[in-house]
Amino acid sequence: MNSTNLKARRRKFKSDRQYFAYLLLLPTLLVITSFHVLPIFYSFALSLFNWDLISQARYVALKNFKILAYDPLFWKSLWNTLYYTILSVPMSIISALTIAILLNNKIKGIDIYRVIYFIPVITSINAVSIVWKLIYHPNFGLLNKLLSLIGIAPQRWLLDPKWAMLSIVVMSVWKGLGYNVIIFLTGLKNIPVHLYEAATVDGAGRWSQFRHITWPLLSPVTFFIFVMSIIGSFQVFAQIYMMTPGGGPMNSTTTVVFYLYKIGFGDFHFGYAAAIAFELFIMIFSLTLIQKLVVEKRVHYQ
Amino acid sequence: MASLKWENRISKTIIHVMLIFGSIIMLFPFLWMISTSLKGNESILSDSIEMIPRDQKTTLIDGVERPLYEVSFNNEQKEMVLLRSLNEGMAEFIDPANPDESVVLPLTKQKPVRPMSFHWQNYPDAWNAQPFGRYFLNTIFVASVSVLCQLFFSSLAAYAFAFFRFPFKNAIFIFLLGTMMLPQQALLVPNYVILAKLHWLDTYLALIVPFTASVYSVFFFRQFFLTLPRDLHDAATVDGCSHMGFYFRVLVPLSLPPFLTLGIFSFLGSWNAFIWPLIVTNSTHLRVLQVGLAYFLSDAGTEWGLLMAASTFSIVPLVIGYFFVQKRFVQSQAMTGLKE
CATH class of the missing domain: 1.10.3720.10 (MetI-like)
Known part of the structure; x- marks a missing residue:
């Protein structure tokens, strides 16, 4: 047995291990690269063409982006998405935080409440969209029936451009609420109890405790939910498709993703749809980046 | 000390009331879904809010299905058939056992006969x-x-x-x-x-x-x-x-x-x-x-x-x-x- 032989064997062992590690990574890297990374570049390439997948693709340079800049329906869909976000994010955060604070009171039956508030989260958006479509029905929907009990005139909800988006927002907030409640609750549990005890000794009331302890210490969690909800809002599709299949009265519920779907998979304008997708990508990517940067900064600060 | 305990109990009750109210909002759409899934079309399209599926009871009179009502007159209650609506909210009812006898009564005061009926089908x-x-x-x-x-x-x-x-x-x-x-x-x-x-x-x-x-x-x-x-x-x-x-x-x-x-x-x-x-x-x-x-x-x-x-x-x-x-x-x- 000589030392060079041993060295060679050790080296071989090491490189074998390295090759094996790459082998372990291969399936994941392959799938992620082909379906998540390359498509981003491909999307940009596609947006430079006019193509319906069947006939010859025609190179049009940046024309699709120029058309997009003057496309009233694209701006409308952008505004609708923004409107959805502005309505849903505060609504969801305020109600989720309220419920989480109520649940954080060492009360009986907390597990049961948690299960109940979480049920809409696990059910499929398609099935609950059908249920809410009936609830919003202008003639015999539950909502109008209940409102008539307290003397409020029936509305046409999903069929009324004034109400359609709000109706979808209310349903979506109801659906996603439990998720945010659980995250807020975890955040609340991480706030040291002795802070509240000290505040009580100092005579601070509930509101003042919330203002000076809960809210500031919860802010990283709130920020996380805030950004995740905005990103989620930019991707809303299923409930729009199910509840307002045409994109709503006067396109009032046509969001960016719905518009993208309509252009791409309804009209088969893949180049133009790719241009919309690219804009969407830039918007969501910047949001995610901002979140990462702010969170990173916070971590360093602490 | 006692008042603190009471205050605590009251605030916990308020918390429960609010949480239960929220739970109802969370669950009601599902209950409504199940309830509606067992209803017939007539019941779904009606104005009433019924959690338990019910159907209007009808009887065949002169070849037409007509709704039955719980009618009260002369201090007695009777199941009668609504024959036709008249002016000023009045309606004509007849006794299915005795079709020649009819009474005219205000429609809104009579109760439709709606027995439970589950449409498992x-x-x-x-x-x-x-x-x-x-x-x-x-x-x-x-x-x-x-x-x-x-x-x-x-x-x-x-x-x-x-x-x-x-x-x-x-x-x-x-x-x-x-x-x-x-x-x-x-x-x-x-x-x-x-x-x-x-x-x-x-x-x-x-x-x-x-x-x-x-x-x-x-x-x-x-x-x-x-x-x-x-x-x-x-x-x-x-x-x-x-x-x-x-x-x-x-x-x-x-x-x-x-x-x-x-x-x-x-x-x-x-x-x-x-x-x-x-x-x-x-x-x-x-x-x-x-x-x-x-x-x-x-x-x-x-x-x-x-x-x-x-x-x-x-x-x-x-x-x-x-x-x-x-x-x-x-x-x-x-x-x-x-x-x-």
């Missing part, structure tokens, strides 16, 4: 209106295969990150984490075109392959593997255990909790996925449940009893499963939510 009717059996099988098949592949591939990758040293390890890891920032919806168009070129459109491959990898799962597994002792791997391989032997005989048995948690998550995600299966499949025999529901909604747009029955049977398996795993689920939701 809505369920088989809905089930057969679309090939829902096939949709369920497809959904279960696609979800199972993609979840199993995803767990296998992700844990393998995490195994590499946690137990091996190799060039560019950090670079690859950061690259993978970076891809988590890429939004799915923006990739629909290019991925569709890629699948078209591969001739994978309208096949199970399109539904499964893109979901066999998940950076999130890799990250989650890696975090768990890092809590295991590093020497474990060295000791096992020195003892002649192969790398894959270590994976199957040591790593997997030690990591059942993350396997289970991620498995549940991915299964749920796959079960509820919509936009992707909607665009990449076309044939009925490949359709998954969520897409099937969308087609059913546009086909049976006004058959609300059937639609609610379909919604119910597509939700129930998940809710039952959820009750079994809810503890693990809620905890890990919170954990993962914060770590993302």
Whole structure:
């Protein structure tokens, strides 16, 4: 047995291990690269063409982006998405935080409440969209029936451009609420109890405790939910498709993703749809980046 | 001291009242869904709010089905048939046993006869209106295969990150984490075109392959593997255990909790996925449940009893499963939510 032989064997062992590690990574890297990374570049390439997948693709340079800049329906869909976000994010955060604070009171039956508030989260958006479509029905929907009990005139909800988006927002907030409640609750549990005890000794009331302890210490969690909800809002599709299949009265519920779907998979304008997708990508990517940067900064600060 | 205790009790009562009010809002749509799924059309289209399905009782008079009312006159109550409505809110009722006798009474003061009636038939009717059996099988098949592949591939990758040293390890890891920032919806168009070129459109491959990898799962597994002792791997391989032997005989048995948690998550995600299966499949025999529901909604747009029955049977398996795993689920939701 000589030392060079041993060295060679050790080296071989090491490189074998390295090759094996790459082998372990291969399936994941392959799938992620082909379906998540390359498509981003491909999307940009596609947006430079006019193509319906069947006939010859025609190179049009940046024309699709120029058309997009003057496309009233694209701006409308952008505004609708923004409107959805502005309505849903505060609504969801305020109600989720309220419920989480109520649940954080060492009360009986907390597990049961948690299960109940979480049920809409696990059910499929398609099935609950059908249920809410009936609830919003202008003639015999539950909502109008209940409102008539307290003397409020029936509305046409999903069929009324004034109400359609709000109706979808209310349903979506109801659906996603439990998720945010659980995250807020975890955040609340991480706030040291002795802070509240000290505040009580100092005579601070509930509101003042919330203002000076809960809210500031919860802010990283709130920020996380805030950004995740905005990103989620930019991707809303299923409930729009199910509840307002045409994109709503006067396109009032046509969001960016719905518009993208309509252009791409309804009209088969893949180049133009790719241009919309690219804009969407830039918007969501910047949001995610901002979140990462702010969170990173916070971590360093602490 | 006593007053403090009382104050505490009152505030807890208020909290319960508010939480119960919220719970009702959370659950009522589901109760309404189940209730409606057992109703007939007449009852669904009526103005009343009935939780328990009821139907208007009718009797055949002169070849026409006419509604029965609980009519009170001369200090007695009688079931009578509404023959016709008259002016000023009055209506003519007749006794079905004695059709020649009729009375005229104010309509709003009489109660329609509505006995309980459950339309169980809505369920088989809905089930057969679309090939829902096939949709369920497809959904279960696609979800199972993609979840199993995803767990296998992700844990393998995490195994590499946690137990091996190799060039560019950090670079690859950061690259993978970076891809988590890429939004799915923006990739629909290019991925569709890629699948078209591969001739994978309208096949199970399109539904499964893109979901066999998940950076999130890799990250989650890696975090768990890092809590295991590093020497474990060295000791096992020195003892002649192969790398894959270590994976199957040591790593997997030690990591059942993350396997289970991620498995549940991915299964749920796959079960509820919509936009992707909607665009990449076309044939009925490949359709998954969520897409099937969308087609059913546009086909049976006004058959609300059937639609609610379909919604119910597509939700129930998940809710039952959820009750079994809810503890693990809620905890890990919170954990993962914060770590993302």
